[in-house]
Amino acid sequence: MARNATAQKTIYALRREIARIEGVLPERLAAPGEEDPVLRRGVSAMRGAAAGAFLETGAAGLDNALAGGVPRGALTEIHAPAARDAGAAAGFALALSSLLRKEGRRPEKRRAVCWIGTADLVREAGFPYAPGLKRVFGLPAHDLLFCAAGKLADALWIAEEASRLDDFAAVVLEIRGNPARLDLTATRRLNRRAQERGRPVFLVRAASFAEPTAAPVRFHVSSAPAVPRSTLSGALEDSIGHPAFTVAIGKSPTSLPGEFVLEWNPDVLAFYEIRPAYSRALVPAPAHRPHLPAAGGTVVALRRADAAPAPGDQPSREERPAHPGPRRAG
Structure with a gap:
């Protein structure tokens, strides 16, 4: 028990010294048998401090x-x-x-x-x-x-x-x-x-x-x-x-x-x-509403892949591949 009391007193002394160096504002914690309060950080500590400590x-x-x-x-x-x-x-x-x-x-x-x-x-x-x-x-x-x-x-x-x-x-x-x-x-x-x-x-x-x-x-x-x-x-x-x-x-x-x-x-x-003039209240997004469709672009007529090409759409002889089938060796 004496050893624990000594260790606790040492911890209080270290906290006091750290608070003195950093200049933090206080929450009052009295060490056992001491009248000098210990300063500690924290929101509750700041709010519990004296009113004269703040502007x-x-x-x-x-x-x-x-x-x-x-x-x-x-x-x-x-x-x-x-x-x-x-x-x-x-x-x-x-x-x-x-x-x-x-x-x-x-x-x-x-x-x-x-x-x-x-x-x-x-x-x-x-x-x-x-x-x-x-x-x-x-x-x-x-x-x-x-x-x-x-x-x-x-x-x-x-x-x-x-x-x-x-x-x-x-x-x-x-x-x-x-x-x-x-x-x-x-x-x-x-x-x-x-x-x-x-x-x-x-x-x-x-x-x-x-x-x-x-x-x-x-x-x-x-x-x-x-x-x-x-x-x-x-x-x-x-x-x-x-x-x-x-x-x-x-x-x-x-x-x-x-x-x-x-x-x-x-x-x-x-x-x-x-409040700035450009600020607005935030409205939560609906949970069961689909996303807005993407903006449409230019509509282009496409030919189906299984449809036969029109007579005028046949490629010329120069545009045809030279070897449309597999090449034979020999």
Whole structure:
């Protein structure tokens, strides 16, 4: 019995250490005679965690797939499949940051946002447009600290130092491609800094492919068609509504995949899940119905094989075979 108790205590200690390194969100399992809980993965574990551990996006489907929302104290990857989707990925990260700032009802409690980008990305995409940030995300210019780092090493250092400060609601690090320096060790350091302060770090990666990182959650974000503006008399045709994003879950602690179309309402600073106009409800195929016939082609008159050829259809002497019967030797 003593040996089993020792082995069980060792297993609990290993689980605790693995959970600390990976930064998974908890289901509380107390080891025998211990007060410190053990963290474990799982959907039930995520749903049983404290409500303050997640940032709810407001889209029920996405929040349910993540078992509560986006983790606060963790590194979250936001991938843009192509370079043209870099703006959508950055906008999604700013929308999540706006949700964090919205929780501070009074202006003095609304903390700033630190946005870090590399110099090559800034030269291609440009600097943030202050009036647009204020109008769309409710982020005034004096609450945004934008840093254009000359090298990736400098950008990573700034992100680590900014994540330690309590003056920021979130840290957004925007990087292009798949640089070798942004490896598992670098992302583990960023994830650890986010865990220590309970503040998210959003890693926006433009024109990159997914690779192993320490981020517990990864999104693939691209732009979606905007829904026409609605009026009292119905939808206003040929109009452009609020920004929309196609968000696919590439990685999460619950391991539940999903793809959602979210609309960002800048008036109330909230997400809403919408259904694309081209989507339709699926109807099951009938079980006793034959398949549809294939499309018909050109009708051609064919002669029966047993019918005698017409006089005019006889082949000429030149067209007849030279040896219609078996050849004789000798």
